[in-house]
Amino acid sequence: MNYGKQEGLEIECICYEDIQIGVNQDGLWINANMQKVHNIDFVINRTRESILGKQFEQMGIRVFNSSEVTYIANHKGRTHQFVSGLGLPALKxxxxxxxxxxxxxxxxxxxxxxxxxxxxxxxxxxxxxxxxxxxxxxxxxxxxxxxxxxMCKHVGEDVRVFVIGNQIIGAIRRYSNVDFRANYCLGGQIESYTLNEEQKGLVNHILMDLQCDYVGIDFIVDEEGKFIFNELEDAVGSRSLYNLNKIDTAKLYILYIAKEMKKLA
Structure with a gap:
């Protein structure tokens, strides 16, 4: 919200539990804290509910990320169908x-x-x-x-690639010596990671078909060091990227949103 003020954007935080959406004879409606919402220019959707994003979009409001990204990313089956349809390598x-x-x-x-x-x-x-x-x-x-x-023959290691405005802004390697899951929140270790051109190509292949405002794309690393697609996170957290590289994703995201909204002005 502070970064928004610096860019001339007034941003209010509203909990998903305080929002009601629906339809009536006049069309779509949205309430926040039991009051009808007015004069919304854009929404930063940090929930995992695509129907919420779709409601705003149907009312002509720009949503970051789009309801399509939220719909695909928050069901691993749909994610794998989409990415495998692009021809990217994945585990059976x-x-x-x-x-x-x-x-x-x-x-x-x-x-x-x-x-x-x-x-x-x-x-x-x-x-x-x-x-x-x-x-x-x-x-x-x-x-x-x-x-x-x-099971991948090489377990306990993956790479998360962070994307803002369909552009790669950084990557981290996550690994664990005690669990087949490498998640940072489960005690996995982290380090900075530099993508090679082949790995960047895999990421950009996804971004060519799915416009992503702010996501994390996870790849398992196999025994030969090759990337195998794993997951797409649209409400992604970034404390690991900030702790390692001091990349302020909140600021970068707001700068991107401000730029996008100026295009629509």
Whole structure:
């Protein structure tokens, strides 16, 4: 909000829980704290709800990130469908629905990874060693859908690439010696990472087909050092990038938003 003032932007923080959206005979409506909202020029959507972004967009309001990015990024199945459709390398993945699929017909050997399609920060991601463990996890977490994914031979390492305004602004390597997940919030270690031209090409291939205002793109690093696409984070946190490189993503994001809004003026 302070950076916004410096750029002539008045930004107010509103919690998602305080917003109501819907339709009536006059069309779409949005309330905040039980009051109808007026005179909104743009929205910075830090929720993971694409329907909220779509509501603003349908009312002619610019949303950062777009509802399309939010829709794709916040379901790992949709993300993999989109990225694999672009021809990027990915681990073998199965979309699994416990209600009508049998665990005896899974085309993987144990161990493999079980992921919730809407989990974040390494939550609801499990290494499954056998059928009994899989049964127990599915009973403990009665979700309607999961992703099953083969294990990378080289585990515990990935690279997150940060993007603002469809431009790469930095990257970090995350690694763990105690867990197959390398997430910083789970105790993983971090270090600065410099992308080579081939790796930049993979990132830019995604950005050619998906306009991203501010995202993180995660790649697993295989045993040969090659990038394998893993996830797309649209409500991405950046404390690791700031701690390592002092890159102020909040300031860069506001500068980008100000520039974009001037184009629409």
């Amino acid at each position: 993945t199965m979309f699994f629905y416990p209600k009508f699929m049998s665990i005896s017909n899974i085309p993987f050997v144990y161990p493999f990874v079980l992921k919730s399609p809407d989990g974040h920060g390494g939550e609801e991601v499990f290494k499954v060693e056998g059928e009994d463990e899989l049964k127990k996890l599915l009973e403990t977490y009665p979700k309607e859908e999961w992703l099953l994914q083969e």
